[in-house]
Ligand SMILES: O=C(O)CCC(=O)C(=O)O
């Protein structure tokens with residue numbers, strides 16, 4: 001074989017043309033081609049297809065000899081190009097994930113030179129750009145050194161196969177393999193009229209993004225408002241708005257925010273896992289809306305937006321990370337969606353970039369008084385952000401007006417503007433009437449405006465009692481925090497808080513607040529304070545039941561929950577004693593015991609509050625209610641006490657609806673009132689599954705609803721899995737996780753009867769999947785089912801005719817799973833497959849793939865080892881930000897590879913240094929205890945699966961294989977089985 005440049009063979013997953021751009025830029029540093037290939041393989045899976053060579057265009061690599069490796073090593077920066085275009089590292093992972101492309105690096109002749117011990121060449125400081133390195137060994141010798149390739153792969157690489165036939169018609173190919181086209185219908189066709197075209201001609205709107213291919217547009221009108229107006233509105237916003245700074249997973253989000261709606265809309269604004277309640281448009285906002293809309297070509301008030309989100313960036317440290325305004329409310333991922341934003345105060349950069357390849361980035365400098373628009377399908381195809389700019393100290397307020405296209409069920413309004421009709425006509429003549437509330441609901445009083453009590457905490461009884469109910473709850477929270485921080489003497493707070501007048505009317509709010517405080521500060525309170533807190537809870541309980549008996553026809557006590565009558569007759573004391581006794585038996589740390597005791601004592605007072613929060617009227621406290629239930633079911637004894645099963649049917653009704661005698665739902669809520677809360681509902685549900693124990697799910701019955709628990713869980717999963725709408729994939733992933741838990745906890749045959757039904761739903765959903773979260777959740781779900789009952793699972797895949805496809809995707813994707821929990825189960829599923837293979841029990845099409853399977857297992861078991869070591873040596877670090885130790889050179893290479901890995905993990909958030917992506921995530925099993933420390937609720941939910949070591953399982957299968965089989969393994973992986981097993985043995989002994 002002639003000497004030639006390093007070649008990167010690429011083919012996209014459709015087996016058609018090479019993906020348009022693809023990449024691998026490596027940093028300065030040494031890297032052997034073998035090592036690069038190995039890393040890429042572990043990153044991308046074992047698949048190698050050859051088509052359309054991508055040549056190394058610019059090989060400014062200096063090769064040096066490395067005696068210890070016995071080979072030449074590339075040194076320098078290696079840049080690959082396709083069709084003359086330089087390729088970027090970030091693009092690699094994205095092509096893999098977005099286009100399903102698979103890439104491998106093969107160095108044909110170069111490789112030989114690199115691996116030839118006899119042919120170590122002297123180091124060169126630079127190589128002529130176009131001059132290929134010399135071959136130094138004969139082809140057979142070189143091939144023999146391609147030790148990271150299996151024979152089949154080697155053959156494939158050097159003799160490119162014809163394009164793969166299209167997938168069998170009966171098996172619907174998953175989206176994973178069939179990326180959707182990015183092009184959208186042209187705006188002329190859909191009749192989209194852009195703001196710059198409809199605005200008065202004298203205004204100088206500047207196009208900022210004109211992307212006809214994706215029908216995505218942005219425009220900028222500098223100085224839409226003069227400095228005087230801008231200052232006036234800035235001052236009004238800063239002064240009058242009740243700014244909130246919700247907590248994300250890692251603390252408060254880095255900006256303040258408010259959500260204002262017109263026309264009595266009660267929809268909340270959700271960003272990531274956070275949701276904030278709405279307030280009506282105040283006068284100043286109406287005024288500024290009236291000034292700005294005509295500038296956007298919307299002179300008629302009936303066309304004006306019905307919502308406005310406000311952000312306050314107090315200084316350059318405040319920011320918003322990469323995101324799209326793709327909330328379900330606005331439908332921006334499906335239909336053309338206009339967003340108008342006004343900047344007030346400090347000048348800040350506003351950045352836009354495409355969410356997928358080909359990458360484009362745009363920046364706009366937004367000054368005080370500037371208007372900016374995003375239009376068309378911008379929220380589908382682009383992300384935007386306001387980055388941190390440490391040198392800016394002045395505050396900036398940003399208003400973003402939008403039209404709500406789909407109101408929350410709890411709000412029940414109809415959209416004021418038909419989003420599909422708004423654009424085509426360019427006039428609003430055919431728009432529906434102004435928002436109407438369904439008849440079934442009484443008009444809502446405007447929520448009281450929330451103001452934070454000023455510090456120091458107000459302590460005058462009369463003043464405190466004069467506060468609106470909501471504010472009192474906040475006052476209590478502030479006071480508790482101050483007590484916990486030793487800023488305030490508890491003796492002055494508690495009598496006031498315990499004053500019955502104080503609690504009147506604020507039971508849910510009080511309970512919810514109190515709970516948050518308790519959760520956040522449990523470790524900081526003294527025994528005495530904790531006792532007083534419990535009394536506080538008793539106050540809340542008293543008022544909760546008072547509200548119940550004064551007849552608001554909401555159920556307040558746990559005894560009104562079906563199925564709990566018997567349990568609730570047991571006195572609270574009995575239950576507490578029982579639990580305390582159980583606690584005595586626990587071998588857990590003191591802190592755990594303390595927490596358990598604290599929460600056990602809270603069951604009585606909190607359950608009524610939970611019940612109210614799990615009622616449609618309690619939706620404003622649903623998240624808190626679910627959080628309370630999560631804690632109660634996490635830290636109670638197992639099996640979960642009967643009383644705590646009480647809320648279970650309510651979770652079902654929140655998701656799926658169904659009127660019962662104890663909860664009559666109006667027609668609009670017949671389909672549930674909170675299916676979009678699945679990520680929160682998941683937490684207590686996981687506890688029911690894990691600690692129920694799971695057998696209860698498969699044997700319990702909800703008598704009032706005349707359904708089995710198993711049916712309930714299945715209906716919930718099915719409904720949420722297929723729920724339409726932007727952002728719903730997060731919920732769908734949560735639903736998948738719930739289903740997965742069933743199979744992780746149940747021992748066969750407990751869940752056998754349900755496996756085919758769940759499998760069918762998962763497979764149906766796979767074809768539509770868009771986000772990484774859901775893709776991974778589904779993969780883990782399949783793997784867990786496979787592990788749970790391999791034969792049954794394979795019967796399902798065979799019956800659906802999807803076996804080969806599924807495993808192909810599985811083996812490709814396993815390398816991109818960086819969370820040990822995910823990759824463990826993916827690996828275990830494959831180990832089960834190998835077990836069947838050894839027993840000659842595989843379907844024919846899978847049996848053929850055995851060499852591929854074994855190679856994947858070889859690579860992935862190694863990768864798991866590496867990740868485990870990483871996790872063990874740096875326990876405080878996130879699992880998926882692994883790097884490799886080694887020489888300095890290697891470190892740099894790994895940094896890049898790590899970036900690639902992270903990028904491949906982050907195809908949704910896609911900005912690895914963007915803490916926003918993390919901080920905006922909601923409650924997800926990791927919760928703050930005192931001192932900012934995170935408590936992992938998963939530790940309370942250990943499953944059968946958790947007790948298995950996947951590497952030990954693999955070792956066992958390898959060891960038990962017949963000698964013939966073992967010889968085959970060696971041939972396939974091109975290495976010693978004995979060594980492989982020895983490594984696994986060492987690791988499994990270590991991890992024990
Ligand atoms: O502050 C800005 O300019 C952008 C704000 C934003 O993107 C948002 O609120 O969604």
Ligand SMILES: [Fe+2]
Nearest residue numbers: 323324325384
């Ligand atoms: Fe935004």
